[in-house]
Structure formats: C-alpha cells, structure tokens
Amino acid sequence: MAENTAKGGDMIDFSRPVLGDPELNAVAEVFSSGTVGYRGQSRRFEEQFARHLGVPHEHVIFLNSATSGTFLALELLGAAEGDEIVMPSLSFVAGPNATLSRGARPVFCEVDPHSLNPTVRDVERVVTPRTKAVLVLHYGGYPGDIADLADFCARRGIALVEDAACAVASTVGGQAVGTFGDMGVWSFDTMKIMVTGDGGMLYVRDPELARRARRLVYHGLAQACDGFSAPAWQNWTFEQWEIGYRLVGNDLTAAIGSVQLDRLPGLVSRRAELVRLYDSELSGADGVRLPPPLPEGHRSSYYLYWVQVDRAIRDEVARALYTAGIQTNFRYGPLHTVPAYGPVPRLPVSERAAEETLCLPLHPGLTDDDVRTVAGRLRKTVLSLLPSL
Numbered sequence: 011m012a013e014n015t016a017k018g019g020d021m022i023d024f025s026r027p028v029l030g031d032p033e034l035n036a037v038a039e040v041f042s043s044g045t046v047g048y049r050g051q052s053r054r055f056e057e058q059f060a061r062h063l064g065v066p067h068e069h070v071i072f073l074n075s076a077t078s079g080t081f082l083a084l085e086l087l088g089a090a091e092g093d094e095i096v097m098p099s100l101s102f103v104a105g106p107n108a109t110l111s112r113g114a115r116p117v118f119c120e121v122d123p124h125s126l127n128p129t130v131r132d133v134e135r136v137v138t139p140r141t142k143a144v145l146v147l148h149y150g151g152y153p154g155d156i157a158d159l160a161d162f163c164a165r166r167g168i169a170l171v172e173d174a175a176c177a178v179a180s181t182v183g184g185q186a187v188g189t190f191g192d193m194g195v196w197s198f199d200t201m202k203i204m205v206t207g208d209g210g211m212l213y214v215r216d217p218e219l220a221r222r223a224r225r226l227v228y229h230g231l232a233q234a235c236d237g238f239s240a241p242a243w244q245n246w247t248f249e250q251w252e253i254g255y256r257l258v259g260n261d262l263t264a265a266i267g268s269v270q271l272d273r274l275p276g277l278v279s280r281r282a283e284l285v286r287l288y289d290s291e292l293s294g295a296d297g298v299r300l301p302p303p304l305p306e307g308h309r310s311s312y313y314l315y316w317v318q319v320d321r322a323i324r325d326e327v328a329r330a331l332y333t334a335g336i337q338t339n340f341r342y343g344p345l346h347t348v349p350a351y352g353p354v355p356r357l358p359v360s361e362r363a364a365e366e367t368l369c370l371p372l373h374p375g376l377t378d379d380d381v382r383t384v385a386g387r388l389r390k391t392v393l394s395l396l397p398s399l
C-alpha cells in the first residue's frame with residue numbers, strides 16, 4: 011500500500027475488510043440482472059439480515075449508511091426542540107448530529123470505565139422529564155447492559171435506539187443486540203466486521219413506524235411501501251404522502267452484503283481467536299489493563315480489542331507502536347468536549363477513559379504472529395515508559 015512505503019510496506023493495519031472473488035462474482039451477477047438500484051437483491055439482503063436478527067422482514071430496511079438510520083430513527087420518534095436525547099460521551103458523532111438536526115439536545119452520560127458501555131445508573135443520572143430517547147452503542151461489539159437498559163427505558167416511557175453499528179453478531183441470551191430497543195442501526199462501512207462499501211441496516215420494532223420508515227427512505231412516496239393506489243401501468247403518478255429522503259442502499263452493495271453475511275460466522279470466530287490470543291499474550295503485562303470478560307449469556311462481535319494504560323503514556327505508546335509499524339486507534343469521543351456539542355458538564359470517567367484507552371489491530375487478515383508482534387511490542391513499550399511515571 012502506497013501510504014506505507016516509508017515503513018517498508020508491511021504496516022500491521024488497524025482494520026481491513028475481507029473481500030474476494032465471492033463478492034466480485036455476486037456483483038457481476040447484479041450487473042447481468044439489468045438493474046442496479048434498490049430492487050430484488052436489496053430485498054433479499056434485508057430478508058437474510060432479518061433472519062440473522064430473528065425479526066420479520068418488514069421491520070428491516072437496507073440503507074446507504076448506519077448514520078442515515080440514526081437520523082431517521084430520531085425523526086420517526088418525533089424528536090424535536092425541547093427534547094433531550096441521552097447518549098454516552100464515548101460514542102460516534104452520528105448520534106449528536108442526528109439529535110441537533112431535529113432541534114433536540116444531546117445529553118451525554120458516563121460509561122463503565124472498563125467496558126466503556128453505559129450502565130443503567132449512568133443513564134438514569136442524566137434522565138430528565140424532557141428525555142425523549144436513549145441512544146446507546148455497543149462498545150467494540152460488546153453488548154453492555156442492554157437488557158436492563160431496555161427494561162429501564164420501557165418503565166420510564168423513554169424510547170431506546172441502539173447504535174449496533176459494530177455489533178453485527180452480538181447477542182444477549184440469544185437475542186440480537188439492536189433488537190432490544192425500539193430501533194437499531196448497523197453499519198457496513200469499510201471499517202466494520204462485514205462491509206458493503208457504504209451501507210447500513212435499520213430495524214424498527216413498531217410495524218406502523220416501520221412502514222413509515224420505508225416511505226421516508228424513498229422520498230416519502232407511496233410507491234416505496236404498500237400504499238400505492240394507481241394501477242401498475244400508471245406508475246408515474248407521484249403519491250407524495252410526506253416529505254422524504256433518499257437513503258436506500260442498492261443491489262450492488264446488497265450483493266456484497268449477502269456474501270459477507272454468509273461469511274459472518276467465520277469472520278467473527280477468527281476475531282474471537284485473535285482476541286483470545288491477545289488476552290493470553292498480554293496477561294500479566296505490567297501497566298496494561300485488558301478488556302473485561304463477557305458476562306454470562308453475552309456474545310460479542312469482537313469489533314475492537316482495547317487496552318488501558320496510564321493516561322500519561324497512552325499517546326507515547328501509540329507513537330512507539332506506529333513507529334514500529336503497528337497502527338492503533340481510539341474509538342470514540344469524548345463527544346462532550348467537542349465544541350459543536352457544548353457547552354456541557356464535565357464527565358471525568360469518560361475523559362479519563364478516552365485518555366487511557368488504545369485499540370489494537372483486530373481483523374481476520376492478521377496472523378497469529380502479527381498479534382504476538384503487537385503484544386510483545388506493547389509490553390516492551392509500556393515497561394520502558396513506566397519508570398517515567
């Protein structure tokens with residue numbers, strides 16, 4: 011890769027999709043079908059994804075991104091000026107952007123300092139009578155207290171939206187995360203576990219809202235749902251029910267998605283293997299805290315592998331690893347310190363976590379030796395920096 015030539019071209023990438031001939035062949039088939047828009051293949055991908063989630067097809071819509079789904083979710087919930095949307099500060103910008111686009115206010119909450127997922131207590135602390143919805147993500151694909159959060163929101167009459175962007179194969183008690191709340195979104199962008207180029211999925215629990223969502227994602231036209239009343243030969247009639255958008259995916263990206271979904275169990279189990287290897291290679295490493303174990307009944311998609319080191323050395327560790335040819339990253343936030351979303355109260359736990367957490371390379375293209383190299387280099391670097399603390 012051109013950008014890595016300075017390092018001899020063998021940087022250990024932070025993330026890389028797994029794509030090959032099966033995906034290319036699936037795209038070629040769409041080429042010969044005579045149409046590339048949101049048609050049959052997109053519907054088949056939705057159906058397949060709905061089966062994967064364990065929900066009826068009508069509740070699932072294939073979109074051009076998870077972000078589109080988040081914007082739509084807040085519109086479907088009727089979020090408006092005066093409403094507050096609660097979300098962890100350690101999350102992606104799509105949440106606050108969607109919130110502000112409705113004229114509503116993002117309210118950031120703390121997270122558990124190790125799992126980096128918000129607990130019910132973290133959410134409860136910032137809920138007010140103006141709270142319209144809670145928007146949580148599943149950090150690194152780890153489910154978090156989603157069942158308890160769903161109970162809490164149901165009891166308080168607050169909507170729950172799940173950003174399951176990186177939790178495509180995560181479950182609690184056998185139930186797919188993203189289906190615990192009122193709505194859920196998944197992402198298939200290039201950094202995710204399964205990719206379509208650009209793409210996302212939206213789940214809407216309420217059947218009426220799901221029908222409305224299907225209309226909104228295609229201009230608000232009745233053609234997009236069951237309600238079109240003109241005869242088929244007169245399909246030029248605009249039955250504009252409400253103002254809509256243009257957020258659907260297409261058959262090319264859907265074809266890639268179908269192949270990736272077939273591959274998903276293999277992709278996730280290789281990630282799980284790599285995570286176990288990191289765990290064993292790093293166990294007992296001085297000054298390095300590993301991700302907490304999964305609670306009973308929780309299954310992760312293993313999107314991220316994160317370690318925590320003293321905040322005073324985290325950046326130095328990232329720099330040393332980069333110099334040694336290892337890309338690391340930190341996801342996400344803290345959003346409450348982003349001027350566009352402020353001014354908002356300090357959140358010391360999130361600020362600290364954001365400064366001491368580092369995500370290591372994790373993708374199925376890594377070899378066991380790559381993981382040993384990263385772990386070995388991390389151990390050594392941290393050891394050499396510890397005396398400076």
Ligand SMILES: *Cc1c(COP(=O)(O)O)cnc(C)c1O
Pocket residue numbers: 074075076077078101102104147173175176196197198199209210
């Ligand atoms: C990737 C990601 C998104 C955005 O997904 P898009 O499909 O690019 O819109 C949102 N939230 C989280 C947590 C993500 O990781």
